[in-house]
Amino acid sequence: MGWSIGFDSGWNRDIGYGVPPTCDHPECNAKIDRGLSHVCGGDVYGGERGCGLYFCGDHLLLPMRRPQLCERCEKRRKPFAAKPDHPEWIEWKLTDESWQEWRDENPAEVTKLRATLTAVHPTSPGHS
Numbered sequence: 001m002g003w004s005i006g007f008d009s010g011w012n013r014d015i016g017y018g019v020p021p022t023c024d025h026p027e028c029n030a031k032i033d034r035g036l037s038h039v040c041g042g043d044v045y046g047g048e049r050g051c052g053l054y055f056c057g058d059h060l061l062l063p064m065r066r067p068q069l070c071e072r073c074e075k076r077r078k079p080f081a082a083k084p085d086h087p088e089w090i091e092w093k094l095t096d097e098s099w100q101e102w103r104d105e106n107p108a109e110v111t112k113l114r115a116t117l118t119a120v121h122p123t124s125p126g127h128s
């Protein structure tokens with residue numbers, strides 16, 4: 001272990017305890033991290049039973065003799081939809097020095113992230 005940032009190609013997003021998302025439960029806004037203690041299934045990408053989404057302590061069940069699971073996986077239902085990344089994280093990727101190389105290599109992603117941020121913080125033209 002000891003990874004702070006990785007990439008989940010299944011959900012197509014950054015994972016690791018260095019990433020600050022909100023809980024993936026649709027009605028929850030708890031701020032967590034994408035470390036192993038929050039992943040459904042108890043392992044990166046969800047292990048064998050989990051969906052690999054990330055939940056706060058209130059939304060991870062701890063069934064006996066099974067890894068921590070979200071309520072959907074516990075009932076073997078379709079997983080929740082993945083939430084978009086936290087604006088704070090997007091801003092970090094767009095501005096922090098440690099992501100400079102990534103930005104240089106992924107100009108299309110950078111454009112997409114900028115658009116996402118603008119959608120989260122609309123400047124409401126014409127209403128002031």
Ligand SMILES: [Zn+2]
Nearest residue numbers: 040051070073
């Ligand atoms: Zn799950």
Ligand SMILES: [Zn+2]
Nearest residue numbers: 023028056059
């Ligand atoms: Zn939650």
